[in-house]
Amino acid sequence: MENYKIRFKFQKINEFKYISHLETVRLLIMAARRSKIPIRYSEGFNPNPKLNFSFPVPVGLGSLAEYADMEVCEKIDLGRFVIDLNNNLGYGLKILDAVFHKEKLPSLMADISVIKYVFRLCFDDKSILEEYKNEIDSIKKEIKSIWMYEFSESQDDADIVYLNIFGYTKMLNDNKIFKFNDFLINLRYLSNNKNVGIMDFFKEEAYVIRGDILKTPMDIV
Amino acid sequence: MEQLSYKQLEKLLEGVLKPGRYIGNETGIKSKDISTDSDTESIVFTALVFPDIYEVGMSNLGIQILYDLINRNKNFSAERVFSPWFDFEDNLLKSDLKLFSLENRIFLDEFDIIGISLQHELMYTNALNILKLGKIKIKSADRDETDPLVCAGGPACFNPLPVAPFFDFFVIGDGEEAFIKVLDVLKEKKKNKKSKKWFFDNIREFEGIFIPDDYNFFYNDKGLLEKIEPERKIRKAVLKKIDDFDIVKNPVIANIKPVHDRFVCEIMRGCFRGCRFCQAGYIYRPVRYRDHEKLVSQCIEGIEKSGYDEISFLSLSSADYPGIEKLIDSFTAETKNEKISVSLPSMRLDSFSFNIARLIQRGRKTGLTFAPEAGTQLMRDAINKNIDKNEMLECMATAFREGWEKVKLYFMIGFPDETYEDILAIPELVKEILKMGRELLPGRKVGRIGINLSINAFCPKPFTPFQWAGQDPIEVLEDKFAMIVNHLPKKAVNVSWSDPRKSKLECAISKGDIRTAEAVERAFKKGARFDNWSEYFNFDVWENAFNESGLNMDFYTSRKMSKEEILYWDFIDTGIKKDFLIKENSKAEEILRSRKESDTKDL
Numbered sequence: 001m002e003n004y005k006i007r008f009k010f011q012k013i014n015e016f017k018y019i020s021h022l023e024t025v026r027l028l029i030m031a032a033r034r035s036k037i038p039i040r041y042s043e044g045f046n047p048n049p050k051l052n053f054s055f056p057v058p059v060g061l062g063s064l065a066e067y068a069d070m071e072v073c074e075k076i077d078l079g080r081f082v083i084d085l086n087n088n089l090g091y092g093l094k095i096l097d098a099v100f101h102k103e104k105l106p107s108l109m110a111d112i113s114v115i116k117y118v119f120r121l122c123f124d125d126k127s128i129l130e131e132y133k134n135e136i137d138s139i140k141k142e143i144k145s146i147w148m149y150e151f152s153e154s155q156d157d158a159d160i161v162y163l164n165i166f167g168y169t170k171m172l173n174d175n176k177i178f179k180f181n182d183f184l185i186n187l188r189y190l191s192n193n194k195n196v197g198i199m200d201f202f203k204e205e206a207y208v209i210r211g212d213i214l215k216t217p218m219d220i221v
Numbered sequence: 222m223e224q225l226s227y228k229q230l231e232k233l234l235e236g237v238l239k240p241g242r243y244i245g246n247e248t249g250i251k252s253k254d255i256s257t258d259s260d261t262e263s264i265v266f267t268a269l270v271f272p273d274i275y276e277v278g279m280s281n282l283g284i285q286i287l288y289d290l291i292n293r294n295k296n297f298s299a300e301r302v303f304s305p306w307f308d309f310e311d312n313l314l315k316s317d318l319k320l321f322s323l324e325n326r327i328f329l330d331e332f333d334i335i336g337i338s339l340q341h342e343l344m345y346t347n348a349l350n351i352l353k354l355g356k357i358k359i360k361s362a363d364r365d366e367t368d369p370l371v372c373a374g375g376p377a378c379f380n381p382l383p384v385a386p387f388f389d390f391f392v393i394g395d396g397e398e399a400f401i402k403v404l405d406v407l408k409e410k411k412k413n414k415k416s417k418k419w420f421f422d423n424i425r426e427f428e429g430i431f432i433p434d435d436y437n438f439f440y441n442d443k444g445l446l447e448k449i450e451p452e453r454k455i456r457k458a459v460l461k462k463i464d465d466f467d468i469v470k471n472p473v474i475a476n477i478k479p480v481h482d483r484f485v486c487e488i489m490r491g492c493f494r495g496c497r498f499c500q501a502g503y504i505y506r507p508v509r510y511r512d513h514e515k516l517v518s519q520c521i522e523g524i525e526k527s528g529y530d531e532i533s534f535l536s537l538s539s540a541d542y543p544g545i546e547k548l549i550d551s552f553t554a555e556t557k558n559e560k561i562s563v564s565l566p567s568m569r570l571d572s573f574s575f576n577i578a579r580l581i582q583r584g585r586k587t588g589l590t591f592a593p594e595a596g597t598q599l600m601r602d603a604i605n606k607n608i609d610k611n612e613m614l615e616c617m618a619t620a621f622r623e624g625w626e627k628v629k630l631y632f633m634i635g636f637p638d639e640t641y642e643d644i645l646a647i648p649e650l651v652k653e654i655l656k657m658g659r660e661l662l663p664g665r666k667v668g669r670i671g672i673n674l675s676i677n678a679f680c681p682k683p684f685t686p687f688q689w690a691g692q693d694p695i696e697v698l699e700d701k702f703a704m705i706v707n708h709l710p711k712k713a714v715n716v717s718w719s720d721p722r723k724s725k726l727e728c729a730i731s732k733g734d735i736r737t738a739e740a741v742e743r744a745f746k747k748g749a750r751f752d753n754w755s756e757y758f759n760f761d762v763w764e765n766a767f768n769e770s771g772l773n774m775d776f777y778t779s780r781k782m783s784k785e786e787i788l789y790w791d792f793i794d795t796g797i798k799k800d801f802l803i804k805e806n807s808k809a810e811e812i813l814r815s816r817k818e819s820d821t822k823d824l
Contacts, residue, residue: 014227016476018240023477030474030528031248033559047560059240088528090246090476 006070007221008098013062016092021056035084040071054108058181063203067108067217101221113170114207119163122197132194139186145178222261225326233312241477242275245323249473251292252300252324265408267299268322268332272347278303280481283338287396289469297404300324304347320354329355334370339377342730343753345384346745361389379504380683380790383733385433394429394457397466402427429458438735446787454794463509470523483531486520492537497605500682501537504795517551531562539565540574575616588627589620596646599816603809621661626669634701635679635693638813644701648708674716678724682731683790686805691781692728695721722760729777734789739770
């Protein structure tokens with residue numbers, strides 16, 4: 001049987017950020033069945049759909065960039081694939097993009113190395129921004145993993161500052177995997193102390209590394 | 222209508238285990254969208270409550286049926302409410318927020334009517350807790366015109382008295398037609414701003430409607446019921462033509478895996494077997510079969526719309542559906558490309574249904590379940606569980622030869638006039654099966670043979686031929702169980718049994734009366750909830766609650782009621798005459814008496 005691989009990107013936001021990874025898989029499979037997408041199944045008494053995901057996002061964290069690879073038995077129209085699936089999913093789970101890929105790609109789980117998180121912060125008093133940065137540097141000493149941060153100002157709202165975090169999701173030497181929830185606890189603590197409001201946070205993108213460059217899992221297909 | 226905001230929900234979900242239980246937004250939601258449909262005054266809003274957690278409630282067919290049916294009507298909207306888990310309840314209380322529905326997150330006290338599904342007696346305290354968390358007074362008498370109407374339905378309110386003070390009315394029997402008729406009247410009430418009294422006056426005569434306020438119960442000085450006033454009986458609602466209502470073809474798909482994660486199709490309602498201990502076997506009568514052709518097409522549509530890969534042909538005894546093999550065949554033939562597995566719960570196994578088990582397991586040999594219920598043929602005859610031992614063993618022999626390694630056996634202990642012979646016959650039967658399995662299983666599989674033995678305590682239930690029987694005291698049940706365990710082989714047998722204290726409570730409240738309601742209320746106020754969950758069940762709380770209400774649990778459980786006595790539930794007419802139950806009871810007594818006589822002869 002001919003074999004086609006689809007890589008797709010989806011978001012998991014609003015209420016659906018509270019659905020665990022396993023439940024998300026279950027919902028996607030059921031939606032695919034409702035959409036009559038000819039998913040390929042493994043052989044044997046308990047056939048499982050050929051569907052592989054990127055590293056699970058923690059429950060409670062919204063994401064604009066979840067990825068999965070699905071195998072299907074026939075070459076289907078990808079536009080229809082996206083529309084049909086979205087018609088059969090709750091609005092918080094939404095397919096954003098889909099492509100076929102022919103060559104053998106490393107699994108998403110192994111390939112994704114960096115994840116970008118965004119925090120929307122509200123400062124009553126912007127003059128403490130420097131101080132706040134110093135505090136984040138001190139968290140860096142505490143968390144034994146590799147990550148970077150940058151700030152960007154909001155265009156529309158003077159009180160709002162975006163904090164972008166790039167966490168490395170692999171172990172390297174003594175460094176552990178960057179764990180979002182550990183970071184969140186620290187950030188909450190210091191934001192409380194400095195009277196900075198954490199308005200919102202989400203996972204914005206996941207990257208693979210090619211050479212020295214960060215690319216999205218869709219870029220490399 | 223007041224609703225919980227998304228921001229408030231986010232706050233409530235902080236630190237909560239399985240937050241997916243509380244988010245709604247499932248596929249298959251059918252309630253009215255109140256943000257677009259702003260004319261809420263012309264719509265009757267029903268909160269459909271299942272007083273257990275989301276994963277259990279979402280597996281209940283009754284909720285899905287009523288939800289589907291109510292929401293099909295443009296004048297009605299139904300939303301779901303389940304019991305929150307302890308962590309979420311804590312957060313609700315800490316934030317001083319009321320419990321809300323899943324769809325539009327409407328606060329419970331904003332609904333026009335709250336309908337609570339009572340599946341078993343150990344859910345009663347959860348039902349009260351839901352009212353409390355919705356800031357609704359738990360007793361009907363304390364609620365006024367501004368409060369929602371609160372009603373109950375389901376198998377655990379056929380004897381409604383133990384929960385009568387908490388509900389304004391009950392819908393006894395099939396809900397499909399009865400509840401919709403009630404909502405029609407409620408629509409008039411809302412439109413014309415009529416009183417609750419007007420509403421009750423207009424539903425009173427409907428089949429299946431019991432309004433507790435209408436009835437009075439008089440006791441003599443021995444504490445026995447002497448008179449029920451008025452004499453008018455409440456006839457249960459019966460859905461006569463089951464095919465008038467299609468099965469639910471597009472159920473709400475749970476966001477997190479429910480306990481039964483499959484498409485459910487009710488193939489028939491009721492059971493003709495008449496096992497004398499089984500309440501469901503009597504209260505769901507008459508037996509009504511769904512039409513074969515319609516079932517096949519509705520199931521196919523249902524599988525397509527829901528996306529499930531498993532279907533369950535549900536009933537009380539699915540092998541008794543005429544043409545069950547044909548039904549499975551036609552269904553599997555139509556869906557052969559989609560890898561749909563079929564399951565038949567509650568199947569009594571005999572040679573006929575074993576063939577079906579073979580058919581649906583398609584090569585997988587996961588395990589076979591048998592429910593002989595009693596150890597001796599005599600007792601099986603007495604309880605009318607007409608499973609013949611030889612047929613059962615033959616069937617198992619075939620299974621072993623074909624390589625099935627696991628057998629599950631269900632038994633009950635504590636039947637009326639049970640002797641130690643009946644008890645000892647259980648481990649004997651297990652040994653016999655094990656021996657047979659070791660001889661017949663293909664060589665390499667012998668080591669993997671396993672018998673799972675499940676033992677439950679008999680609990681006499683209203684509306685059954687055994688309703689007059691007393692339940693064995695806890696110590697006797699424990700002795701009998703220990704005796705079984707002591708005689709079981711040590712290897713290859715796994716035995717589990719239900720907590721006899723839980724069975725005792727179940728018995729005390731299912732055979733309870735209007736006085737029992739006080740004990741239920743006290744137990745709830747002392748913190749009883751999730752009583753069906755072993756880790757939260759607290760027998761002492763219940764025993765104290767009974768005592769403080771001036772009641773003795775044993776009066777309801779171990780006392781054998783006399784046939785002349787007025788039973789607390791005699792005012793409910795299930796369609797089965799009391800004389801019939803008396804006759805059935807006598808048949809059982811007759812069978813067991815024959816043993817006593819032959820025993821005496823032997824001596």
